[in-house]
Amino acid sequence: MPPLAYHALVGFIVLNVVIGMVTYVTLLERKFAARMQSRIGPYYVGPRGLLQPIADALKLMLKEDIVPARADRFIYNLAPIAFLLPCILIFATLPFAPGLGVADLNIGVLFFLAVSSLEIVGLFMGGWGSNNKYALLSAMRAVNQIISYDLPFVFAAFVPVLLAGSLQMSAIVEAQRGLWFVAYPVIGQLAFVLFLIATLAAENRVPFDILEAESELVAGFRVEYSGMKFALIQLGEYAHMIGTSFLGALLFLGGWLGPGADTPLVGALWFLLKAMLVFLVVTWVRWSFVRIRVDHILAVSWKLLLPATLVLLLLTGFLVAARGPHAG
Amino acid sequence: MADTLARSTVEIGYGGSERLTMNMGPQHPSAHGVFRAILTLEGETVVAIDAVIGYLHRCHEKLAETLTYVQYPTIASKTDYVSAMTAELAYVAAVELVGKIDVPRRAQYLRVICAELQRIASHCLWLGTWCMDMGGALGGGATIFLYAIRERELILDLFETLTGARLLYGFHQVGGTRYDIPAGWAQQCRETLAVITQRLGEYEAMLEANAFFLVRTQGVGVISRDLAEHVGVAGPLLRGSGVAYDLRTAAPYSSYEDFGVRVPVESAGDCFARYRVRMAEFRESIRLVHAALDGLPEGPISSRPGVKSVGQVRIPKGEGYSRVEGARGEVGCYLVADGGPKPYRLKWRGASFSNLAVLPHIIPGHKVADVVAIMGSVDPVFGEVDR
Numbered sequence: 001m002p003p004l005a006y007h008a009l010v011g012f013i014v015l016n017v018v019i020g021m022v023t024y025v026t027l028l029e030r031k032f033a034a035r036m037q038s039r040i041g042p043y044y045v046g047p048r049g050l051l052q053p054i055a056d057a058l059k060l061m062l063k064e065d066i067v068p069a070r071a072d073r074f075i076y077n078l079a080p081i082a083f084l085l086p087c088i089l090i091f092a093t094l095p096f097a098p099g100l101g102v103a104d105l106n107i108g109v110l111f112f113l114a115v116s117s118l119e120i121v122g123l124f125m126g127g128w129g130s131n132n133k134y135a136l137l138s139a140m141r142a143v144n145q146i147i148s149y150d151l152p153f154v155f156a157a158f159v160p161v162l163l164a165g166s167l168q169m170s171a172i173v174e175a176q177r178g179l180w181f182v183a184y185p186v187i188g189q190l191a192f193v194l195f196l197i198a199t200l201a202a203e204n205r206v207p208f209d210i211l212e213a214e215s216e217l218v219a220g221f222r223v224e225y226s227g228m229k230f231a232l233i234q235l236g237e238y239a240h241m242i243g244t245s246f247l248g249a250l251l252f253l254g255g256w257l258g259p260g261a262d263t264p265l266v267g268a269l270w271f272l273l274k275a276m277l278v279f280l281v282v283t284w285v286r287w288s289f290v291r292i293r294v295d296h297i298l299a300v301s302w303k304l305l306l307p308a309t310l311v312l313l314l315l316t317g318f319l320v321a322a323r324g325p326h327a328g
Numbered sequence: 329m330a331d332t333l334a335r336s337t338v339e340i341g342y343g344g345s346e347r348l349t350m351n352m353g354p355q356h357p358s359a360h361g362v363f364r365a366i367l368t369l370e371g372e373t374v375v376a377i378d379a380v381i382g383y384l385h386r387c388h389e390k391l392a393e394t395l396t397y398v399q400y401p402t403i404a405s406k407t408d409y410v411s412a413m414t415a416e417l418a419y420v421a422a423v424e425l426v427g428k429i430d431v432p433r434r435a436q437y438l439r440v441i442c443a444e445l446q447r448i449a450s451h452c453l454w455l456g457t458w459c460m461d462m463g464g465a466l467g468g469g470a471t472i473f474l475y476a477i478r479e480r481e482l483i484l485d486l487f488e489t490l491t492g493a494r495l496l497y498g499f500h501q502v503g504g505t506r507y508d509i510p511a512g513w514a515q516q517c518r519e520t521l522a523v524i525t526q527r528l529g530e531y532e533a534m535l536e537a538n539a540f541f542l543v544r545t546q547g548v549g550v551i552s553r554d555l556a557e558h559v560g561v562a563g564p565l566l567r568g569s570g571v572a573y574d575l576r577t578a579a580p581y582s583s584y585e586d587f588g589v590r591v592p593v594e595s596a597g598d599c600f601a602r603y604r605v606r607m608a609e610f611r612e613s614i615r616l617v618h619a620a621l622d623g624l625p626e627g628p629i630s631s632r633p634g635v636k637s638v639g640q641v642r643i644p645k646g647e648g649y650s651r652v653e654g655a656r657g658e659v660g661c662y663l664v665a666d667g668g669p670k671p672y673r674l675k676w677r678g679a680s681f682s683n684l685a686v687l688p689h690i691i692p693g694h695k696v697a698d699v700v701a702i703m704g705s706v707d708p709v710f711g712e713v714d715r
Binding site (some may be wrong): 036039141207 | 462470471478541544697
């Protein structure tokens with residue numbers, strides 16, 4: 001098979017798997033939240049509610065598509081796509097098992113981080129193009145927040161990169177064969193916790209969901225979106241969330257490593273399991289905290305997370321310099 | 329003060345320093361019904377708030393003039409539908425005051441039990457909605473909301489066993505109560521209260537150990553003691569600002585003097601202080617219900633004989649003002665009787681209405697996110713504001 005066709009095929013499969021996974025992760029989150037809140041959660045559609053995500057998607061497809069009269073039509077219509085694209089694109093460099101991925105770039109982590117922060121463009125387009133005050137305020141908040149949190153997010157993600165001595169995702173996983181980076185004394189745990197906090201903010205989850213903030217801004221930047229455009233935004237958000245969970249599992253929890261991981265499928269299952277674990281931790285936090293205020297969010301980022309991750313990165317640097325890059 | 333500022337705003341342009349006028353309500357996820365706040369923003373900071381009420385006005389006071397003393401108690405509960413027992417009690421107390429009607433001791437105790445259960449139920453809803461305002465319907469707030477509603481349902485189950493209704497009860501009647509407690513109800517009530525006592529501890533553990541919750545509530549929306557007295561706020565707001573004023577001790581009604589009500593007071597005046605006051609009131613109400621159940625005297629539950637027509641109860645000419653301590657503060661009912669079967673005039677004093685008046689004094693200077701936190705801590709019910 002020519003390489004281009006091979007990549008196209010793999011890309012197609014990964015895209016569909018990701019979208020399928022995203023739909024079902026919503027069900028997982030809803031069931032998990034329901035457990036936390038002493039409810040049952042969705043259970044009408046299909047056995048034990050298993051068809052609920054499909055019903056949701058169908059409903060959204062059938063909804064009327066409304067464009068506000070005073071909206072900037074071009075930007076408004078383009079925004080969901082501009083938002084979704086980077087969120088899907090981050091899966092391009094994720095290897096799900098040895099050799100099982102679209103493109104295992106030698107700058108994979110960098111690519112992931114760079115592309116994932118592009119979502120802000122689509123988000124701001126949506127907020128601006130809607131010509132709605134709630135959406136506008138939300139878009140402003142989003143820019144504030146994402147610029148502030150991308151730095152600690154990147155710095156925390158670079159701790160494993162330094163430890164592994166490579167930006168290539170598969171190399172980072174291989175470097176954890178002896179010891180997962182989360183188990184690395186002190187540095188690993190600190191970096192993982194900081195990474196999780198920054199993840200919450202980068203994904204706009206409670207307690208950092210000020211740009212959605214439905215009790216203040218109704219639904220934030222997507223308040224005017226309906227039907228399929230709304231579905232695309234939802235899809236992008238969850239794709240981003242799962243992508244980040246996968247990144248967390250890859251950087252800190254050893255990716256596909258685990259008993260029997262040499263079979264690609266078992267490795268992929270391990271990876272999925274770990275990513276879901278990270279996702280559930282994020283969900284758990286989401287359903288137990290109240291939202292914090294915009295000025296506090298910025299203060300937490302600039303006064304706490306950024307210095308902490310910087311110091312951590314520096315310490316890791318010294319450590320790696322002392323022991324040599326590949327001691328693992 | 330707020331009005332002139334709010335009117336002189338400029339729509340946002342491209343310069344970056346303009347003010348933005350933003351509507352919150354009447355249709356808004358945190359409008360607590362139908363409240364419209366016209367906010368004037370500079371960035372994220374609120375510089376002025378213009379409050380618009382009246383979307384739920386139902387001519388309640390006029391309605392009271394068209395209904396007889398037998399009919400109206402069930403309708404009175406619709407002013408504050410979250411704590412329906414309060415307005416019923418205020419109305420019948422006013423009628424009894426003007427008509428100089430004695431209420432049997434057993435009925436007075438039953439009224440105390442219902443009033444305190446109602447306070448617990450109302451505070452449950454307050455806790456849930458307030459946390460939902462701060463925490464988001466898709467976040468931790470919804471979790472607390474569902475927990476609190478679960479507890480409120482337990483109280484509503486008690487009311488359903490007692491009166492057959494879950495929202496608007498029609499429990500009170502002029503001269504006493506309409507229903508006596510059924511067999512086994514006291515035991516059911518004690519068990520429910522034990523459950524709620526235990527869960528209150530869980531909420532406090534969940535909220536007060538949460539740094540985000542503290543940062544959202546402490547020092548936010550401070551009502552100074554002077555301001556509280558000047559504006560005339562009542563209930564938990566007043567007690568959260570350091571004024572130990574509670575009608576149950578200041579002007580006892582319905583045998584409250586028998587129980588030695590302990591009034592919780594906090595001096596900080598912020599959202600957290602109001603939260604603390606209400607959490608203490610939960611426990612105090614639970615204690616009062618236990619005390620009233622313990623000391624429940626035997627005897628008739630109403631001094632009024634059964635009536636055969638709705639116009640049969642007549643009150644001699646006169647006027648009077650009765651007031652009770654509701655979950656949100658002082659609820660008053662001013663009644664003018666002309667000797668007929670219906671009131672000549674009726675005026676409600678809603679606690680939510682006067683509490684809401686404090687908003688323009690405390691909100692400017694806060695962030696948008698604090699507006700909902702402050703509004704939730706004021707705990708308005710718009711049925712009572714607009715009547």
